[in-house]
Amino acid sequence: MCSNVNNFVRLVVILCLVLEISTKFEWTNIKCSTLDNSFCTIEYCYIKPINRTYKYVSLKVNLLKTPVTKINFAVYKWANGYLPFLYNLTVDSCRFLKNTDANPIAKFFYELIKSHSNMNHTCPYDHDVIIDKLSTDFLSNQFTNVLPVPEGKYMVKSNVFAYDILRARVDVYGTIS
Numbered sequence: 001m002c003s004n005v006n007n008f009v010r011l012v013v014i015l016c017l018v019l020e021i022s023t024k025f026e027w028t029n030i031k032c033s034t035l036d037n038s039f040c041t042i043e044y045c046y047i048k049p050i051n052r053t054y055k056y057v058s059l060k061v062n063l064l065k066t067p068v069t070k071i072n073f074a075v076y077k078w079a080n081g082y083l084p085f086l087y088n089l090t091v092d093s094c095r096f097l098k099n100t101d102a103n104p105i106a107k108f109f110y111e112l113i114k115s116h117s118n119m120n121h122t123c124p125y126d127h128d129v130i131i132d133k134l135s136t137d138f139l140s141n142q143f144t145n146v147l148p149v150p151e152g153k154y155m156v157k158s159n160v161f162a163y164d165i166l167r168a169r170v171d172v173y174g175t176i177s
C-alpha cells in the first residue's frame, strides 16, 4: 500500500518534471490474442479511423466460463525497441475492483478505460468484457489534463490470468506527441 503510494508520487513527479507538456495521443496498433479457446473468444479488437484526427479502439472479449482472477500489465516506451517503462504491475481483479484506491497506479489506467467499458461490474469477472469507442480525443484529454505523459511511442502489454494460467493477451500501442 505505502509502496504503491510512493510509486505513484514518483510517477507524478517524473511526469510533472517533463517540461514539454504533451497533448496529442494517437492509437497505432492493437493486438488481442487468446491462448485458451475454452477460456475466451475475441469477438472484435480493432482501431477504427473515423477521420484524420479521430480514431477509436473497440474490443469485445467473451469470457466463456472461467473468471479472470489476475491481470498483469506493463508499460513500454520505444527507444531502439520497446523497453520497460516505469511499471509492470499485477492486480488481483476482484480485490482491485472492491477498492481501487489501494492501487493508485492501476487505478490511473483503470480510470482511462472505465468510462468506455463495462468493467465496473461485480465479481466474479466472468461476463463479456467490452471496451467501446475509446477515442484518441478522450485519451489526449486525459493525458493533457489529468496526467501529462512524456512524448514518445508507447506499448501497454497485458496478460490475463485465470487461476494462475495465462489465458489471453491484449497489447495496445500508441504515440504521444
Ligand SMILES: *[C@@H]1O[C@H](CO)[C@@H](O)[C@H](O)[C@H]1NC(C)=O
Binding pocket: 050, 051, 052, 053, 054
Ligand atoms: C472527426 O470525427 C469526429 C467524430 O465524429 C468529429 O467530431 C470531428 O469533427 C471530425 N473532424 C474532422 C476534421 O472532420
Ligand SMILES: *[C@@H]1O[C@H](CO)[C@@H](O)[C@H](O)[C@H]1NC(C)=O
Binding pocket: 072, 073, 074, 088, 157, 158, 159
Ligand atoms: C512483467 O515482468 C515479468 C517478469 O519480468 C514478465 O515475465 C512479464 O511478461 C512482464 N509483463 C508484461 C505485461 O510485459
Ligand SMILES: *[C@@H]1O[C@H](CO)[C@@H](O)[C@H](O)[C@H]1NC(C)=O
Binding pocket: 096, 097, 098, 100, 120
Ligand atoms: C462501480 O459503480 C458503483 C456504482 O456506480 C460505484 O459505487 C463503485 O465505486 C464503482 N466501482 C468501481 C471499481 O469503479
